[in-house]
Amino acid sequence: MKKFLLAAVAASVIAGPLMAQPYGGHNDRSRYEQNYNDRGHDNRRNDNRGQYSRHDRRNDNQYRSWNRGDRFDRRYASNYRVISSPRHYRLHDAPRGYRWVQSGNDALLIGITTGVIASVLANAIN
Secondary structure (H helix, E strand, O other): OHHHHHHHHHHHHHHHHHHOOOOOOOOHHHHHHHHEOOOOOEOOOOOOOOOOOOOOOOOOOOOOOOOOOOEOOHHHOOOOEEOOOHHHHOOOOOOOOEEEEEEOOEEEEEEOOOOEEEEEEOOOOO
């Protein structure tokens, strides 16, 4: 019985890699060549008409205009930081549950728990 189990384990260890086949029969380079032409433009059709494709996207560092009532996400804020001394920028102290943050040259009053913008002061920080 012991010899039979050892033989079965040895056979499965040896047969496993031998039975493995390459995925799809081609490598990643051929998929890249199928989707992009020689200038690097995407050959696939973009069905999202009216939206920007990956190559036509506007500059990622473009100014984002914030509106009152929007949910603030710091990933989309340029030059994000929490304003620790609002009086230095001639801002009133934030009420309880809110804080002032900077996005570009704008000062935004944000709800700490909800992330909703309560006030926007455009070009308040120079």
